[in-house]
Amino acid sequence: MTTCIIEDVRMIIEVSDVVKKYNKLDVLKGVNLSIREGEIFGLLGPNGAGKSTLMNTILGLLRFNSGSVKILGKDFSTHATEIKRKIGYVPQEIAIFETLNAIDNVTYWGRLYGLRGNELAQMVKKALEFTGLWDRRKSKVSTFSGGMKRRLNIACAIVHKPRVLFMDEPTVGVDPQSRNHILESIRIMNKEGTTVIYTTHYMEEIEAICDRVAIMDFGQIIALGTIDELIADHIHEQCLRLELTANTAEAVKVIESFDGVLSFSVNKEILEIKLDKDDSCIPRILEQLIKQHFNIKFMAVEKPDLETVFLQLTGKKLRD
Numbered sequence: 001m002t003t004c005i006i007e008d009v010r011m012i013i014e015v016s017d018v019v020k021k022y023n024k025l026d027v028l029k030g031v032n033l034s035i036r037e038g039e040i041f042g043l044l045g046p047n048g049a050g051k052s053t054l055m056n057t058i059l060g061l062l063r064f065n066s067g068s069v070k071i072l073g074k075d076f077s078t079h080a081t082e083i084k085r086k087i088g089y090v091p092q093e094i095a096i097f098e099t100l101n102a103i104d105n106v107t108y109w110g111r112l113y114g115l116r117g118n119e120l121a122q123m124v125k126k127a128l129e130f131t132g133l134w135d136r137r138k139s140k141v142s143t144f145s146g147g148m149k150r151r152l153n154i155a156c157a158i159v160h161k162p163r164v165l166f167m168d169e170p171t172v173g174v175d176p177q178s179r180n181h182i183l184e185s186i187r188i189m190n191k192e193g194t195t196v197i198y199t200t201h202y203m204e205e206i207e208a209i210c211d212r213v214a215i216m217d218f219g220q221i222i223a224l225g226t227i228d229e230l231i232a233d234h235i236h237e238q239c240l241r242l243e244l245t246a247n248t249a250e251a252v253k254v255i256e257s258f259d260g261v262l263s264f265s266v267n268k269e270i271l272e273i274k275l276d277k278d279d280s281c282i283p284r285i286l287e288q289l290i291k292q293h294f295n296i297k298f299m300a301v302e303k304p305d306l307e308t309v310f311l312q313l314t315g316k317k318l319r320d
C-alpha cells in the first residue's frame with residue numbers, strides 16, 4: 001500500500017511555508033515550492049539567496065524552524081531511510097576520497113545506499129561508464145583533473161539510480177568537455193525517469209536542460225515558470241539597436257513618433273530604441289527610414305532572455 005502511494009505521486013517534492021533561521025538571520029522566509037515528477041528543475045539566485053539552504057532542507061540535512069517538506073509524498077522525519085534510498089545528492093563541495101581509486105569511491109557510496117553483491121558491481125560499472133570514467137576506474141582520485149573529480153562526484157550520487165537527483169552547482173570549475181558530458185548525462189538520466197533539481201550560476205546550462213526555473217532572492221521564491229513564461233510575465237520591453245552612417249539626430253525625429261517606442265538614446269551614430277513587447281513597429285520604422293534615405297549600417301533586435309529576467313528581478317547579474 002505504501003509503495004503504491006509513492007508510485008502515484010505527481011508532485012515529487014512539496015515544500016510548504018518553510019522557515020529557516022540562523023540565529024536572527026532569516027535564511028528561508030516561508031518558502032513554497034512544488035516540483036513535478038520527471039522534470040529538470042532549475043534553482044537560480046544570487047550568492048546567499050538561500051539555494052543551498054533550501055536544497056539541504058529538502059534533503060533532510062538541515063533542520064528548519066517551521067513548515068513542511070515532502071519528498072515522494074513522504075515526510076523525512078518519519079520515512080528518512082525509505083526516502084534516502086530514492087534520492088541522490090551532488091554537493092557543491094566535492095565529497096570523494098582522494099586516496100581511493102574511482103571504483104572504490106563509487107562502491108563505497110553504493111554500499112551506503114544498500115546495494116550488495118552482483119547488483120552493486122553492475123550499478124557501479126554503469127555509474128562509471130555513464131560518467132565516462134570506466135577506463136580510469138583503477139586510477140587514484142588524486143591523479144584526476146577537476147572535471148574528472150566532478151564527474152566522479154556525480155557517479156557516487158547516481159550509483160543507486162535515484163528517483164530524484166539534487167545537484168548543487170555540479171559544474172563549477174570544470175572544462176567545457178566535462179561540462180557538456182555532465183549536461184548530456186543529466187538529460188539521459190532524466191529521460192530514463194530521474195527528476196533533477198539543479199542549481200547553477202550559468203544561465204546557458206539552465207537554458208540547455210531545465211523545464212522550469214525558480215528564481216530565489218533573500219530567502220524567497222520570487223518567480224517560477226518556464227523560461228518563456230518568466231520572460232512573458234516579467235519583461236515588458238525590448239531593444240532595437242540601429243547604426244546609421246549619418247544624420248542620426250534627424251532619424252530620431254522620424255522614430256519618436258511611432259507607437260510602441262518607449263524611449264531612445266543616441267551614442268554617436270548608434271541609436272538604441274526601447275520598444276514595448278509588440279514588435280510590429282520595427283518593420284514600419286525601418287521602412288520609413290529607408291524611404292527617407294537614411295543609410296542603415298547595422299541593425300539588431302535584442303530579445304529578452306533569462307539573464308534579462310534575473311537582472312530585472314534581483315538587480316544582479318547571474319554571475320555577480
Ligand SMILES: Nc1ncnc2c1ncn2[C@@H]1O[C@H](COP(=O)(O)OP(=O)(O)OP(=O)(O)O)[C@@H](O)[C@H]1O
Nearest residue numbers: 022025027045046047048049050051052053054092
Ligand atoms: N551555517 C550557517 N550559519 C549561519 N549562516 C549561514 C549558514 N549557512 C548559510 N548561512 C547564510 O545563509 C544565507 C544563504 O546561504 P546559502 O548558502 O543557502 O546561499 P546560496 O544561494 O546557496 O548561495 P551561493 O550561490 O553562494 O551558493 C547566506 O546569508 C549565508 O551566509
